[in-house]
Amino acid sequence: MTSLILAAIIATAAAPAAPVVTVLSVVPPGAAVDTEIFAPVDSEGQVVAVRLSAGESAFSVRSVSYELVGASDECDAGAGHIVRVWKSKALRPAASIAGGQVFEVPEAIDGYSRKVSIPLQRAIRLEVGESLFVAIEMEQDGQIGMCLAGASVAPKDTLRQFVSPTLETPFAWSTFESLGAEVSMDIKASGYVVR
Numbered sequence: 001m002t003s004l005i006l007a008a009i010i011a012t013a014a015a016p017a018a019p020v021v022t023v024l025s026v027v028p029p030g031a032a033v034d035t036e037i038f039a040p041v042d043s044e045g046q047v048v049a050v051r052l053s054a055g056e057s058a059f060s061v062r063s064v065s066y067e068l069v070g071a072s073d074e075c076d077a078g079a080g081h082i083v084r085v086w087k088s089k090a091l092r093p094a095a096s097i098a099g100g101q102v103f104e105v106p107e108a109i110d111g112y113s114r115k116v117s118i119p120l121q122r123a124i125r126l127e128v129g130e131s132l133f134v135a136i137e138m139e140q141d142g143q144i145g146m147c148l149a150g151a152s153v154a155p156k157d158t159l160r161q162f163v164s165p166t167l168e169t170p171f172a173w174s175t176f177e178s179l180g181a182e183v184s185m186d187i188k189a190s191g192y193v194v195r
Contacts, residue, residue: 019192022059024052024132026155027184036069036147037185039140047171048148049093049135049162050187054126058194061085061124064134065117066187067149075147077114080107082137085120087130091159095170097135113149125194134187137167151184161185 027033039046064085070077086100101121108114126132138146154177155161163179164171176183 021190022054022193024054024059024061024189024191025186026050026052026157026160027151027186028153028155031151031153031184033067033149033151033186035150035152035183036071036075037150037181037183038075038147039138039145041074041140041143041145043140043165045137045139045145045167047135047137047164047167048185049133049164049173050185051091051093051131051133051160051162052187052189053131054193056128058128059126059191060194061120061126061132061189061191063117063119063190064188065115065190066134066136066185068114068116069147069149070112070114072147074143074145076141076144077111077147078108079139079146081105081139081146083118084135085118085124085132087124087126087132089130091131093133093135093162093171093173095172097133097169097171100133123191132189134189136187139167149186151186152182153184154182155184 068077069075083103103118158177161176162173164173
């Protein structure tokens with residue numbers, strides 16, 4: 001009986017600690033998510049992208065998430081859309097996205113807001129020097145389109161947020177800063193630091 005108890009104590013003590021979920025984002029720490037990012041009215045729409053990186057450690061990305069806002073007559077939080085997720089050593093997204101994972105987010109009942117969380121089909125491992133890109137297609141239908149939640153303060157690194165006025169390749173990416181947009185898109189990636 002004593003040996004069974006000791007074996008249980010040893011097994012419990014040797015169990016590895018569960019990895020801590022880490023969230024990557026371009027929103028500056030402490031900034032409030034208090035604004036919306038949307039395509040120009042009467043355009044066909046746009047594609048927005050963020051570049052996320054984990055710093056000096058390898059990182060395993062398991063999911064991406066963001067919020068669509070439907071607080072006004074111009075914002076449709078229930079719109080279906082396409083999301084692309086890929087990794088690269090480049091500091092900017094390419095005009096043509098090869099590889100990665102593509103998700104079709106279905107339409108939903110329009111409401112005040114819609115939190116979207118997408119588990120990846122397979123984890124994406126970022127090595128040091130690699131970044132994760134998350135691109136969201138934002139179609140516009142006349143006066144109504146998707147509105148993405150964000151913060152009304154820009155990230156310090158200007159090569160983190162991009163927008164293309166074309167919904168299909170070749171994408172024509174510009175940085176948010178070059179367009180005078182002083183905002184941060186609240187697009188997140190969740191996963192674990194690889195030890």
